[in-house]
Amino acid sequence: MPAKLSVNLNAIAMLRNRRDLPWPDVARFGRIALEAGASGLTVHPRPDQRHIRFSDLPVLRALIDDSFPQAEFNIEGYPSEDFLLLCEATEPEQVTLVPDDPSQATSDHGWDFTGHQSFLTEVVGRLKSKGMRVSLFADGDGDVDATRKARATGADRIELYTGPYGGCYDDPEKAAREIDLLGRTADAALAVGLAVNAGHDLTVANLPALMQRIPALAEVSIGHGLTADALEFGFAETVRRFRRACGQLA
């Protein structure tokens, strides 16, 4: 079963925000991605709204509801009260909780499931009671006990943080070690009943090996590498290239 591809629109929004102008239009690129066969859209609104703005969320929700009802909306972020209210107002199919500090340039680690067990349990319960699937950002470090603790929060999935793997683009031996750790984390998560997503710095080049080691991967969310490729190949063609790397197209 190929992994689903959720296209992250953060980089498009970041480009838009360079000027006080409405382009590139995130909804337009969301539409192009879904027309090209992406399974869903991902956004990671950060408190300073430096890329996705809170006002983008209802527009993207309406795009999916009105034109692509089979697609999924995935909202990622740190579960502050503001973020939780945003999710409750938008009702995405999936919320991915990420332990980001507001000052972080980008996400760079998964949850400490021991230290945040009760906090996560409460937040996961709150979101799930409103019908949202919940995924928890997790380090791919092979820690079996951490996956048990992730499961104990009531979450449905983990999202493997693949940044360290993505950073090995020029070091195949290191990449193989990272794949092994990610694979062992995924095995442990699947064994306790969690489904497994993955994201961060995934590319057309590094996806196939990840897919081969974790064939049960449910979804990948990709923005940075996809937007970079789109400058060369165009947005729709790039989505198709990533779908091919996910095993969706021959």
Ligand SMILES: CC(=O)[C@@H](O)[C@H](O)COP(=O)(O)O
């Ligand atoms: C949760 C995660 O992995 C991040 O990749 C994130 O969604 C991207 O965030 P930025 O676009 O802000 O770097």
Ligand SMILES: NCC(=O)COP(=O)(O)O
């Ligand atoms: N969850 C990861 C994501 O949405 C996109 O990460 P990246 O491809 O922008 O690194």
